[in-house]
Amino acid sequence: MTDSRNFEDPTADKLETQSGDPARSNNSDAPEVETEDFASMLESYGAIESLRVQVGDKVGGKIIHATADTFFVQISPTQEAFILKSELVDAHDKLSLGLGDEIEGFIYTKRGGIELRRKIGGDSIDIVMLEQAKNKQIPIEGTVTGTNKGGLEVAIGGPRGFCPISQADINFVEDAQAMVGQTYEFLIAEVKENGRNVVLNRKALLQAARKEKASTLLAELEVGQRRKVRVTRLAKFGAFADLGGIDGLIPISELSYGNVQSTEDAVKEGDDLEVEIMRIEEDPKRPGQPRIGLSLKAVLPDPFIAHADKLHEGSSFEGKVVRVQKFGAFVELFDGVQGLIHISEMSDRRIRHPRDVVTEGDTVSVRVVSFDPEQRRVGLSMRETPKDVDTSSIRIGARVKGTVERIESYGLFVSLADGGKALLPAAETGTTRGTDLLREFPIGTELELSVIAIDEQGRIKVSKTARDQEEERSVAEAYNRSQSGNGKGFGTLGDLLKIKRNK
Known part of the structure; x- marks a missing residue:
């Protein structure tokens, strides 16, 4: 401890009192000393700061001296405190602090000097210490010795400590027995029966430490950063993860590129993950508190890029139906x-x-009919693969025969004589708008058609109207030839058309 008696007055060699030695004062050879106002001189040196501290106060300072078992800490320009080195060792009995380091502690007592402690505990604890720790929120060290229906039994020295299971951790404690034998720090919630029974709270201490750490961490976080996290809680809509003092949420849609039916299928509590920060915003339900969105999917390889070379039009796969809607079904081809x-x-x-x-x-066989990597869309078909039919001999304008096998509002699907299939649009059936196609062209009806289009996938579009118009042109040409020659005619053009249509 610093003793004020050891401080030397820097002005002592300059001051003389009027009651000094007369002979010395009358010595003409001695320099004359001017009298100064002491208060003014003291003010010129500045105010000497001193802390008003009470037992239980939290203070900090720099380690300025050390002995074999003690550190001396300067907590103000005129005050020193001391702390036992045993208070500062880690779980492996290693001391990481030394001269010049800054430390914080609680004032444990002022008797015989200011003593600091990081926490209190041990066999020497008494009712006074317990009350001080409770009132000043000084941590107390205790070892879990057992469990009961309501919580943990904790040895904190002479008194018996009890920590309700709801206050044993920030998160829900599933296995209290796993805490038996472990030493933790607690806050004192209640002191009962003159100190014989003490109610403890570990959760509040953890929350306070977490809040202090969170304020520093939040200033470092940025959207787009990748961070290490630990999963702390699972919910139907996603997983909560600890960033190191602040929780963020990984929505279920951001857990994987694949189809995640349940959060538990993707992650487990306690999993250590790397995630990317998607957004940081104020929580509307908790004003002043942050809401942080995280993504696990963002740090994983993009399966669309990984499998892009396989997803070309015409490629075939077996996939699992994962979702069915009124307009179709979604099939998982690869994970994601x-x-x-x-x-x-x-x-x-x-x-x-x-x-x-x-x-x-269901597991289904499909083929790719379209692939848009930018929009991340894959179009599939379960219908018969055109590659089984050779359409190389079919050209636009070719005349074909087809049999009606399916009827839709927009047209007829017909099977061709060579085994292929084609679409006969309603507008190409030669009927008026609103005609009942099922009545006009029952299943099994055979038609004479003309090919009017073949797309890149080999799908054929045919027309009855075009075929009828070709027939009419051919009849007209034959009639014209008969009339221009010397041979016997075929009758009127109308007669020829009737004959052709009735064939």
Whole structure:
């Protein structure tokens, strides 16, 4: 401890009192000393700061001296405190502090000097210490010796400590028995029966430390950063993860590129992960508190890029139906890559709902009919693969025969004589708008058609109107030839058309 008696007055050699030695004062050879106002001189040296401290106060300072078992800490320009080195060792009995380091502690007592402690505990604890620790929120060290129905039994010296299980940790404690034998720090919530029974709270201490750390951490966080986190709690909508003092949420949609039905399928409590910060905003439900969105998916390889070379038009796969909607079914081709089978591509026959063909969990054979990597969209089909039919001999304008096998509002699907399939749009049937196609062209009706289009995937579009117009032109040309020659005619043009249509 610093003794004020050891401080030397820097002005002592300059001051003389009027009651000094007369002979010396009359010595003409001695220099004359001017009298100064002491208060003015003291003010010129500045005020000497001193802390008004009470037992239980938290103070900090620099280690300025050390002995074999003690550090001396300067907590103000005129005050020193001391702390036992045993208070500062870690779990492996190693001391990481030394001269010049800054430390913080609680004032444990002022008797015999200011003593600091990081916490209190041990066999010497008494009721006075317990009350001081409770009132000043000084941590107390205790070892969990057992469990009971309500919580943990804790040895804190002479008194018996009890920590309710709800106050044993920030998170829910599933296995209290795993804490037996461990030494922790607690805050004192209640002192009962003259100190014989003490109610402890570890959760509040952890929350306070976390809040202090969080304020520093929050200033460092930025959108786009990648951070190490630990999963602390699972919910239906995602997983909460500790960033190191602040919790963030990984939504279920950001846990994987794949189809995640349940949070538990992707992560477990206690998992250590690397995530990317998606957003930092104020929580509308807790004003002044941050809400941090995280993504695990963002740090994983993009499966669309990894499998892009396989997802070309015409490629075939087996996939699992993961979702069925009114307009079609989503099929998982790879982990994180899904494609859509539109209802029109699910069957060659007419269906009312995709569930008439597939249900969730089914394994189906599909082929890719479209792939847009930028939009991350894959179009699939379950219908018969055109590659089984050789369409190389079919050209636009060719005349073909087809049999009606399916009828939709927009047209007819017909099977061609060579085994291929084609679409006869309603506008190309030669009927007026609103005609009942099912009545006009029953299933099995055979038609004479002309090919009017073939797309890159080999899909054929035919027309009855075009075929009829070709027939009319050929009849007209034959009639003209008969009239211009010397041979016998075929009758009127109308007669020829009737004959042709009735064939």
